[in-house]
Amino acid sequence: MGVTEELEYDESMISLLEAVWGKGFMSPGGADEVDRVLGNKDLSQARVLDIGSGIGGAAVHIALTRQPSSITGIDIEENLVDLATALAEKNNVSAICDFQWVETGPLPFDPGSFDIVFSKDSIIHIADKFALANDVHRLLSSGGWFLASDWLCGYEGEPSPQMQAYIDAEGLDFGLASAEVYQRAFEAAGFVDIELEERNAWYRTQARVERDNLAGPLYDELLSRVGGDFLSREIDVWDKMIAVLDSGEHRPTLLRARKKL
Numbered sequence: 001m002g003v004t005e006e007l008e009y010d011e012s013m014i015s016l017l018e019a020v021w022g023k024g025f026m027s028p029g030g031a032d033e034v035d036r037v038l039g040n041k042d043l044s045q046a047r048v049l050d051i052g053s054g055i056g057g058a059a060v061h062i063a064l065t066r067q068p069s070s071i072t073g074i075d076i077e078e079n080l081v082d083l084a085t086a087l088a089e090k091n092n093v094s095a096i097c098d099f100q101w102v103e104t105g106p107l108p109f110d111p112g113s114f115d116i117v118f119s120k121d122s123i124i125h126i127a128d129k130f131a132l133a134n135d136v137h138r139l140l141s142s143g144g145w146f147l148a149s150d151w152l153c154g155y156e157g158e159p160s161p162q163m164q165a166y167i168d169a170e171g172l173d174f175g176l177a178s179a180e181v182y183q184r185a186f187e188a189a190g191f192v193d194i195e196l197e198e199r200n201a202w203y204r205t206q207a208r209v210e211r212d213n214l215a216g217p218l219y220d221e222l223l224s225r226v227g228g229d230f231l232s233r234e235i236d237v238w239d240k241m242i243a244v245l246d247s248g249e250h251r252p253t254l255l256r257a258r259k260k261l
């Protein structure tokens with residue numbers, strides 16, 4: 001999986017992402033997009049796993065709105081686990097919502113431990129989609145759902161120079177794969193009812209709003225917290241991201257798949 005040792009999501013990055021995407025969120029769309037991922041699936045009394053729970057916004061939202069029996073968020077960055085735990089406490093959901101630090105690699109839970117495996121824009125960091133799909137399938141109970149959002153790519157093989165420039169500017173450990181790769185990985189793991197819902201058109205518009213907020217209303221407040229150099233770099237990341245959203249190489253996508261009964 002090759003996640004680097006240093007923090008990918010440090011304090012400045014978290015401040016900026018929360019300013020753009022909302023308290024507790026390190027990915028686009030906030031609670032509305034989480035609801036879209038989950039759709040009308042019934043989570044009441046379900047045991048839920050959130051892979052790559054970040055600073056906890058999605059898991060806390062699920063705990064507050066979907067009556068799961070439990071939701072466990074896992075992340076490889078300890079500072080994020082601490083922030084997520086504090087968010088759950090602040091929202092009085094710690095009794096059902098906890099966060100654990102994990103190492104990269106197979107997920108440390110017994111087969112059938114969860115009824116729903118959720119993930120929001122985190123499995124991009126896990127390069128081997130076949131191993132991931134097998135692992136999620138193993139953790140699910142019969143009939144359980146994998147409900148996720150992720151950033152996919154619209155090409156096979158090497159990225160274009162424009163896409164490579166965006167990936168380099170992000171500086172994050174991305175393991176991008178196409179919709180075809182996800183589809184094959186889910187099928188190979190034994191999933192059924194596989195659905196992939198393209199979100200490129202929505203995010204292409206939304207990313208422009210985010211970029212204009214960063215350069216406009218959010219700029220002065222963020223300047224004192226993260227500094228001008230960081231802010232300029234991130235505005236440049238957004239510009240490069242908008243270019244590859246427009247070209248279709250960057251494809252945010254919702255993924256849903258069910259383990260057979």
Ligand SMILES: C[S@@+](CC[C@H](N)C(=O)[O-])C[C@H]1O[C@@H](n2cnc3c(N)ncnc32)[C@H](O)[C@@H]1O
Pocket residue numbers: 001003009024025026027051052053054055056057058074075076077080103104105119120121122123125126
């Ligand atoms: C873009 S953030 C999204 C966080 C959160 N899901 C949200 O939507 O706000 C990606 C998260 O995935 C975590 N991550 C990266 N590699 C991981 C892995 N192998 N296992 C679990 N989490 C991972 C990162 O530390 C980070 O918190």
